[in-house]
Amino acid sequence: MLTRIDHVGIACHDLEEKIAFYETTFGLVLASREVNEAQGVKEAMMHVADGPSGSSYIQLLEPLGPDTPVGKFLAKRGEGVHHVGYGVDDVAAALEAIGAKDVRLLDRRPRHGSMGASIAFLHPKDVGGVLTELVQASEGQHEGE
Ligand code: CMX
Ligand code: CO
Known part of the structure; x- marks a missing residue:
């Protein structure tokens, strides 16, 4: 997946x-x-590498205010790794499959992410403390293009 x-x-x-x-x-x-x-973010994607199934990035996140996911995280834990985003071919299908397991979906439907991607988050408490994002890249960002 x-x-x-x-x-x-x-x-x-x-x-x-x-x-x-x-x-x-x-x-x-x-x-x-x-x-x-x-x-609730101002963000930048820093390109790291291109692979057979697409590109990888570091996503830098500055909160737009204190009462946002990243604002709350910074106040509690300070700067550092906030989440891991995994590539998937079909985020809606991935959500359906993962939602059938005991993992809480923070998004029932995909939302808009960086560079035209469709994204959805999984609750960190159900993924061993790791806030997890599923990313379906926009057409044209796909398959190493
Ligand atoms: N990684 C791991 N654990 C996290 C976390 C993170 N990034 N953010 C919060 N938590 C933990 C907290 O430490 C807290 O644990 P304890 O109860 O043990 O202290 C628990 O989750 C609840 O945290 P909270 O501070 O009360 O925050 P909320 O429950 O209001 O929100 C979360 C947490 C994950 C549901 C929320 O941040 C969210 O919906 N995130 C998804 C959206 C997002 O992060 N957007 C920004 C990035 C956008 C992008 O990538 O494009
Ligand atoms: Co992200």
């Missing part, structure tokens, strides 16, 4: 500073920068 690690989401206080850090320290290239009001 999972085709790749699409991205690792990292919570930070200052998006611009962290973009510069990943550029200068690791030579990563900024692939996109977006504000996602529904998710």
Whole structure:
């Protein structure tokens, strides 16, 4: 069902500073920068690599306010790894299969993610403490294109 690690989401206080850090320290290239009001974040995708089933990224996340998922996370735990996003071919089908197991879905239906992807989250308490995101890349981002 999972085709790749699409991205690792990292919570930070200052998006611009962290973009510069990943550029200068690791030579990563900024692939996109977006504000996602529904998710309460300002975010950047830093391209890491291309593989046979698509690309992988580091997703840098700055909260739009304290009462957002990333805002609450930063207040509680500070900066660091916030979630893991796995690639899937069909996020709706993956949700149906996973929802039939004892894993709480934070999204019953896919939502809009970075770069036109369809995304959905699984509750961290049911995934061994790891907030987990399923990512169906938009057409054109698919299969190593
Ligand atoms: N990883 C692991 N555990 C987490 C977590 C995370 N990122 N965020 C919260 N938790 C834990 C908390 O530590 C807490 O555990 P304890 O009760 O043991 O202290 C528990 O989950 C509840 O946390 P909370 O602070 O009370 O927060 P909420 O329950 O209100 O929200 C969650 C938690 C996961 C349901 C919410 O953050 C959510 O819906 N996340 C999905 C959306 C999201 O994260 N969007 C931003 C990224 C967008 C993108 O990737 O594009
Ligand atoms: Co993400």
